[in-house]
Amino acid sequence: MNVQRSSNGKMKGKELITVGIFSAIxxxxxxxxxxxxxxxxxxxxxxxxxxALFTGVPYMLLCAKVPKIGAIMLMGLITGIIYFATGxxxxxxxxxxxxxxxxxxxxxxMTGFRSSVGNLLSxxxxxxxxxxxxLPIWLFRNDFLAQxxxxxxxxxxxxxxxxxxxxxxxxxxxxxxxxxxxxxAAVAKVLFRKHFEKAxxx
Amino acid sequence: xxxxxxxxxxxxxxxxNAVIFIQRNIAIEIIWVGLLLLLLCICxxxxxxxxxxxxxxxxxxxxxxxxxxxPKSVVSIFFILISYARKVIPCLIVGTLTMxxxxxxxxxAALLKWKVPYSxxxxxxxxxxxxxxxxxxxxxxxxxxxxxxxxxTDKFECMIVPIMMSATTTSDExxxxxxxxxxxxPCKKTSIIDIRFxxxxxxxxxxxxxxxxxxxxxx
Numbered sequence: 001m002n003v004q005r006s007s008n009g010k011m012k013g014k015e016l017i018t019v020g021i022f023s024a025i026x027x028x029x030x031x032x033x034x035x036x037x038x039x040x041x042x043x044x045x046x047x048x049x050x051x052a053l054f055t056g057v058p059y060m061l062l063c064a065k066v067p068k069i070g071a072i073m074l075m076g077l078i079t080g081i082i083y084f085a086t087g088x089x090x091x092x093x094x095x096x097x098x099x100x101x102x103x104x105x106x107x108x109x110m111t112g113f114r115s116s117v118g119n120l121l122s123x124x125x126x127x128x129x130x131x132x133x134x135l136p137i138w139l140f141r142n143d144f145l146a147q148x149x150x151x152x153x154x155x156x157x158x159x160x161x162x163x164x165x166x167x168x169x170x171x172x173x174x175x176x177x178x179x180x181x182x183x184x185a186a187v188a189k190v191l192f193r194k195h196f197e198k199a200x201x202x
Numbered sequence: 203x204x205x206x207x208x209x210x211x212x213x214x215x216x217x218x219n220a221v222i223f224i225q226r227n228i229a230i231e232i233i234w235v236g237l238l239l240l241l242l243c244i245c246x247x248x249x250x251x252x253x254x255x256x257x258x259x260x261x262x263x264x265x266x267x268x269x270x271x272x273p274k275s276v277v278s279i280f281f282i283l284i285s286y287a288r289k290v291i292p293c294l295i296v297g298t299l300t301m302x303x304x305x306x307x308x309x310x311a312a313l314l315k316w317k318v319p320y321s322x323x324x325x326x327x328x329x330x331x332x333x334x335x336x337x338x339x340x341x342x343x344x345x346x347x348x349x350x351x352x353x354x355t356d357k358f359e360c361m362i363v364p365i366m367m368s369a370t371t372t373s374d375e376x377x378x379x380x381x382x383x384x385x386x387x388p389c390k391k392t393s394i395i396d397i398r399f400x401x402x403x404x405x406x407x408x409x410x411x412x413x414x415x416x417x418x419x420x421x
Contacts, residue, residue, distance in 0.1 A: 013385035014377035016321060020328025021373045025365060027329070028336050057362050061370070070321070077322065078329050085215055085297060195363050201370050 015066045016074075022062040023078040029055050030079065030130075037133070045134045045173055049180040052127035056184030057191055059123050064192075064202045067113035069105060072126060076101035092139060093132035100129020120185045127181035131173060138170050203246040208312035210403040211300040217410035218292040225417035232262075234413050238295040241406065247302045254295055261288040306331055311395040324385070328376065335372070339365055 011019070033051050037044035062071060076097055083093075104122040111118020196202045218238065225231055235258055243251045261284050269284075300309075306327045313323050343364050352360050377385075 011321060013324065013380050014373075016324040017328050017377050017380060018373040020325030021332050021369050021376075023325060024329040024332035024336060025369055028333070054358070054362075057366055058369075061366055065370070065373075074322065074325055078326055081326065082329070084219070085293070085300075191359065191363060196366070199367065201367065 011066065011068050011070055015068060015071070018065050019062065019071050019074050020078070022058050022065075023075045025058045026055055026062075026075060027079050027082055029058070034133075045169065046176065047133060048127065048130035048173065048177040051130050052124075052177050052181040053184045053187075055127075056123060056181070056186075056188035059126065060119060060185065060188040060192065061196065061202070063108065063113070063119045063122070069109055072104045072108065072122065073101050076126075076129070092136050093130075096132025096135060097129040100126050100132075104129075116189070120182070123185050124178055124181040127184070128174065128177055131177060134173070138165055138167075204241075204244045204402055205303060206245065206299070206406065207397050207399050207403045208300070208304045208308045209315070209397070210399070210406055211296065211304055212312070213407055214410055215293060215296045215300070217407070217414060218296045221410070221413050221417050222289055222292050224414065224421060226421045227417070228262075230413070230416055230420060235292055235295070237409065237413075238292055238299075242295055242299050242302075245299055245303050247298060250298045250302065254291060254298065257287065258291050261285075261291070307393075308395055308397065311393040311397055314391070314393060315397065320391075332369075332372075336365070339368055 030051055033047050033054075036050075037047040043050075059072075062075065080094055080097055104126040107118055107122040107125055111121075113119075192202055218234075221234055222231075225234075239251050239255055242254075264280075264284050265288065304312075309330075310323055310327050313326075340361070343361055347357065347360055
């Protein structure tokens with residue numbers, strides 16, 4: 001892992017602890033929407049967008065607090081490990097999440113960690129990683145539908161899912177996630193100005 | 203009361219995941235869940251056993267006896283939730299086992315034995331420790347919001363800002379405490395906790411592997 005090497009020193013105890021705490025908050029918000037996603041297929045498909053809308057503040061604050069390589073990678077890793085521990089993961093989401101984290105790290109690295117545009121773009125990249133959760137619907141469309149049918153998931157639900165899983169829906173999901181990531185980052189920015197900068201946290 | 207090695211808990215977690223994703227046979231699933239519940243019982247968490255067993259039974263009963271006769275619209279809303287809950291239960295049992303019997307210190311010692319780098323162990327253990335704190339925090343914020351009757355549109359802001367503020371303070375305080383205790387000391391760290399595999403650990407893992415084999419054979 002790249003955590004050890006970094007452009008401006010490796011992460012020390014303090015930064016590692018900060019990453020741990022913000023990961024917990026990110027995961028908590030993430031989990032709320034994961035659970036909601038089980039209620040109806042449409043919520044599942046829109047889940048990455050919802051998550052992008054609400055996790056902007058912890059992400060941006062983490063970026064501001066730990067301007068070093070590896071912070072986002074670790075956050076993604078911890079989220080992945082905890083999801084694994086609760087048994088709610090597929091390989092697709094792990095791969096998608098990993099790619100998104102690497103991309104987000106690369107963007108942060110290239111923009112020098114402090115640029116607000118860079119952090120914004122890295123947040124967008126990071127958010128898009130969550131589409132790994134509903135992505136199997138498209139990737140293994142027939143396989144997946146057959147499999148969940150076999151596992152005893154209702155015909156009716158599968159039908160709803162099948163109707164939703166069109167190419168158009170995929171594009172809508174990705175665009176919506178990106179738009180929501182921008183909005184989430186903007187909200188974070190407003191809250192930074194209004195609260196965190198005054199309190200001297202950022 | 204039986205006490206398992208933390209590493210056994212982690213391995214069991216992996217096995218529980220594997221069994222649930224491979225198996226298609228309800229008999230195997232029920233026996234597997236039953237054995238895990240028995241293990242949890244032996245380890246002394248009887249109340250959790252009762253709760254988890256009730257949830258699992260409810261899931262099975264609803265899926266096989268209620269859904270065939272329930273109206274389609276109700277089924278479509280609850281089916282995924284119920285099937286999902288059923289899938290998650292074995293992992294939840296092992297998760298409960300880990301939470302009830304393994305302290306974060308022991309977990310850290312176990313991960314150290316596996317040579318997991320410090321840069322992962324530290325944030326991971328902090329994360330796990332911090333969850334109860336978030337829950338507590340949210341409770342307080344809710345109470346405060348009720349008192350002042352915050353508008354619905356302001357709720358997100360009023361929730362996230364205090365959480366982030368307290369997270370920042372906590373991370374500062376925690377770091378100060380950790381630095382005092384030598385977290386940044388570069389030399390190899392030792393642990394007072396001695397963990398080793400016993401007979402029970404080998405038995406648990408062997409049974410787990412057996413179930414993976416059964417799940418593959420009878421799918």
